[in-house]
Amino acid sequence: xxxxxxxxxxxxxxxxxxxxxxxxxxxxxxxxxxxxxxxxxxxxxxxxxxxxxxxxxxxxxxxxxxxxxxxxxxxxxxxxxxxxxxxxxxxxxxxxxxxxxxxxxxxxxxxxxxxxxxxxxxxxxxxxxxxxxxxxxxxxxxxxxxxxxxxxxxxxxxxxxxxxxxxxxxxxxxxxxxxxxxxxxxxxxxxxxxxxxxxxxxxxxxxxxxxxxxxxxxxxxxxxxxxxxxxxxxxxxxxxxxxxxxxxxxxxxxxxxxxxxxxxxxxxxxxxxxxxxxxxxxxxxxxxxxxxxxxxxxxxxxxxxxxxxxxxxxxxxxxxxxxx
Ligand SMILES: [Zn+2]
Numbered sequence: 001x002x003x004x005x006x007x008x009x010x011x012x013x014x015x016x017x018x019x020x021x022x023x024x025x026x027x028x029x030x031x032x033x034x035x036x037x038x039x040x041x042x043x044x045x046x047x048x049x050x051x052x053x054x055x056x057x058x059x060x061x062x063x064x065x066x067x068x069x070x071x072x073x074x075x076x077x078x079x080x081x082x083x084x085x086x087x088x089x090x091x092x093x094x095x096x097x098x099x100x101x102x103x104x105x106x107x108x109x110x111x112x113x114x115x116x117x118x119x120x121x122x123x124x125x126x127x128x129x130x131x132x133x134x135x136x137x138x139x140x141x142x143x144x145x146x147x148x149x150x151x152x153x154x155x156x157x158x159x160x161x162x163x164x165x166x167x168x169x170x171x172x173x174x175x176x177x178x179x180x181x182x183x184x185x186x187x188x189x190x191x192x193x194x195x196x197x198x199x200x201x202x203x204x205x206x207x208x209x210x211x212x213x214x215x216x217x218x219x220x221x222x223x224x225x226x227x228x229x230x231x232x233x234x235x236x237x238x239x240x241x242x243x244x245x246x247x248x249x250x251x252x253x254x255x256x257x258x259x260x261x262x263x264x265x266x267x268x269x270x271x272x273x274x275x276x277x278x279x280x281x282x283x284x285x286x287x288x289x290x291x292x293x294x295x296x297x298x299x300x301x302x303x304x305x306x307x308x309x310x311x312x313x314x315x316x317x318x319x320x321x322x323x324x
Contacts, residue, residue, distance in 0.1 A: 033161035037069050040266045049104045053096035053165050056105065057267065060219065060259070064105055065267040068092050070161040071154060073120045074265050078221060081106055082192020088112045089212060089221050090263055093154065094123020094175055095168050113184065115223025115263045116206040117142030119151050119175045126176035133180040134201055134208040138237060146175035184210070202250065204243025205232065211250065218258030220250070226277060227262030228269060234305045234318035244281055251278045273312060280310045284317065287324045291317070
């Protein structure tokens with residue numbers, strides 16, 4: 001669960017309600033709503049759908065990135081298509097119907113898997129009748145939905161470009177409950193017909209993080225375990241030891257990978273980032289890298305968080321998780 005994935009809006013998000021609700025339209029909001037797309041999207045050719053809230057880009061063979069640039073989470077869900085079935089990896093914010101979008105893209109039966117169950121990745125789950133999940137208490141709790149109170153900061157003028165989605169009911173925005181139809185496990189193989197995906201259960205960011213590996217095509221969907229930007233390692237449910245093990249495990253795959261496909265910001269990333277993350281995290285945990293205190297954040301979740309910056313990404317880690 002993230003916002004624009006740079007440190008300034010990150011702080012901004014937690015203060016949004018406090019500061020922004022006092023001003024009907026902030027200068028900050030106008031600025032990013034005028035230019036919501038990240039640099040890097042110009043190389044992809046957009047496919048138009050009846051739901052312009054979502055920007056759809058074919059990023060590699062039979063893989064669509066479904067991007068939501070008008071909310072500061074800048075979330076990306078992916079539709080992965082085989083010859084017999086399609087898999088939707090995440091369902092986004094739930095602000096508009098991703099189900100109707102994927103129906104425009106494929107007539108194949110669709111199964112949903114979530115990269116993890118933070119609200120920004122499960123918003124459209126309730127519209128699907130085939131959802132595979134991880135067998136954890138965290139996953140089950142998320143399937144009961146997220147209340148308006150917990151996520152109302154996502155629909156303030158500071159976090160949403162409202163003119164792009166006139167139908168949104170900001171006063172009632174919440175994540176609807178949904179039903180898991182079955183469980184996936186580490187090593188599960190999903191056969192879409194002519195395309196196999198291997199499931200990796202990769203706890204750390206949350207207890208129920210999932211990566212998908214398309215070994216034949218060298219593609220690894222990393223969810224929030226890696227994306228370009230500040231990586232959140234402070235939220236309730238974060239386990240730094242588990243995250244380090246996860247990164248170490250994923251980094252071993254790098255020689256066989258062509259691209260990482262993360263769940264925020266940009267869709268095709270160099271796999272070598274995983275090695276840089278592993279090395280960077282080792283430095284941080286050994287006390288050999290200086291972090292800077294994130295200032296001004298008063299949210300209980302963002303208290304005493306240090307940012308450690310590297311090329312292309314940073315770690316936002318709660319001090320008590322570091323044991324330094
Ligand atoms: Zn997220």
